[in-house]
Amino acid sequence: MFMESAPVERLLESLRRLPGVGRKTAERYALQLLTLPLEISDEFSQAVLAARKAIDWCPTCKNLTDIMPCAVCRDEKRDRTTICVVERPTAVLALEKGGGYKGLYHVLHGVLNPLEGIGPEALQIDALVDRVRNQGIKEIIIATNTTAEGEVTALYLARRMAEFDITTTRIAHGVPMGGGLEYADEVTLARALEGRLPL
Numbered sequence: 145m146f147m148e149s150a151p152v153e154r155l156l157e158s159l160r161r162l163p164g165v166g167r168k169t170a171e172r173y174a175l176q177l178l179t180l181p182l183e184i185s186d187e188f189s190q191a192v193l194a195a196r197k198a199i200d201w202c203p204t205c206k207n208l209t210d211i212m213p214c215a216v217c218r219d220e221k222r223d224r225t226t227i228c229v230v231e232r233p234t235a236v237l238a239l240e241k242g243g244g245y246k247g248l249y250h251v252l253h254g255v256l257n258p259l260e261g262i263g264p265e266a267l268q269i270d271a272l273v274d275r276v277r278n279q280g281i282k283e284i285i286i287a288t289n290t291t292a293e294g295e296v297t298a299l300y301l302a303r304r305m306a307e308f309d310i311t312t313t314r315i316a317h318g319v320p321m322g323g324g325l326e327y328a329d330e331v332t333l334a335r336a337l338e339g340r341l342p343l
């Protein structure tokens with residue numbers, strides 16, 4: 145069967161690197177990609193490569209950006225004493241869409257997960273501690289998701305922040321339990337930020 149040919153296997157393996165894509169979903173995507181006209185496939189693969197090469201992590205906040213540092217970190221009008229800590233760039237997108245938050249961000253690129261061997265060193269936590277130490281930060285808002293791992297990460301961060309003279313808050317539970325920030329609507333997100341509680 146064509147699905148077992150080496151190049152198709154390689155495509156399936158690549159697709160499965162995406163979060164939430166298992167064997168079945170990868171096969172469905174692969175079939176759709178394989179039925180595209182060759183020039184469209186070519187455009188698709190060039191677009192993926194070009195976009196990936198144009199984007200990298202902001203050296204300060206670790207969000208994805210095409211300019212270094214990113215637009216938020218450059219913006220002098222933002223509140224440069226407050227950092228909202230999120231798991232992934234998608235959460236920054238959701239919060240920026242709401243437009244109510246005027247501080248800076250820090251993207252951890254994941255959450256603590258001892259069962260999967262993901263410890264603090266696998267996340268952008270030391271970079272956050274450096275910013276708090278050196279950049280005149282007064283408040284850290286921990287906006288990790290309300291999953292078990294998100295809560296564990298929030299508690300760990302609160303402990304790490306205890307050595308600094310800053311306020312550490314956790315977004316209120318307007319965000320659905322077990323939910324990702326990116327799935328909350330803008331009003332819920334705004335309320336969650338306003339109703340944040342000290343940790």
Ligand SMILES: [Zn+2]
Pocket residue numbers: 202203204205206207213214215216217
């Ligand atoms: Zn940045």
